[in-house]
Amino acid sequence: MDFESKANAPTPTDNIKFAQPTTTRKPLELLRYTEALLRRPTVAVLSPILPPKLSNRFQATSVLADDSFKELAEIDLDTINDFELQPARICVGLTFVGFGALMILVLLLYLNTLRPELSTGEQIRQYWYQYVWFVSLGVTGMFMLGREAMRPIPKRRK
Structure with a gap:
């Protein structure tokens, strides 16, 4: 009887070479x-x-x-360097803060006009999920703005 392992025997799948793309396309x-x-x-x-x-x-x-995608x-x-992306990051942070605040305002307006029969505690109990989402958006935006504020200012080349 042959008790030797056949696991070390080369298999045809070990020699497969995958084709490499001839040209690389940019993500955009x-x-x-x-x-x-x-x-x-x-x-x-x-x-x-x-x-x-x-x-x-x-x-x-x-x-x-x-045309736009072209x-x-x-x-x-x-x-594109890091300094050129700063205005975009600030805009995204401000958008998060503004959208979170606007949606909290809309939620409060909805609760006070269309659901006045609920007490404040009941409103929070029923709509806590929305409160958490909108506050989290605002906090995320504040973190983005704070990160941009703490970034070192790059030295300008002469």
């Missing part, structure tokens, strides 16, 4: 092609169904999307 270029692959058939199907005025606007919007695909993400 992939997004452009993926979005177009989904949008164009949708526009082609919906355009005959829609009223003529709306159909024309729909097709014009599709062409505008093509411009986006030309952006080289490797050339």
Whole structure:
């Protein structure tokens, strides 16, 4: 009897070499092609169904999307530095804070106008989930703004 292990024997799957892509595409270029692959058939199907005025606007919007994504695909993400992204991060932080505050205000308005029969404790008990979400959005925005405020200012080159 042969009690030797056959686990060390080479198998055909050990020698598989996967094909490497010949060209690498940028992420924004992939997004452009993926979005177009989904949008164009949708526009082609919906355009005959829609009223003529709306159909024309729909097709014009599709062409505008093509142009916008073409411009986006030309952006080289490797050339964008951290300092250039600061205004975008500040805007996102302010958006989170503002949206959280606005939604808390809308929730309070809803509770005070359409649900006045509930006491404050009952309102919190029934709508705690929404309160937590909206407060968390605001706190997240505040953390983003605080992080930007504590970032060191880059020295300018002369």
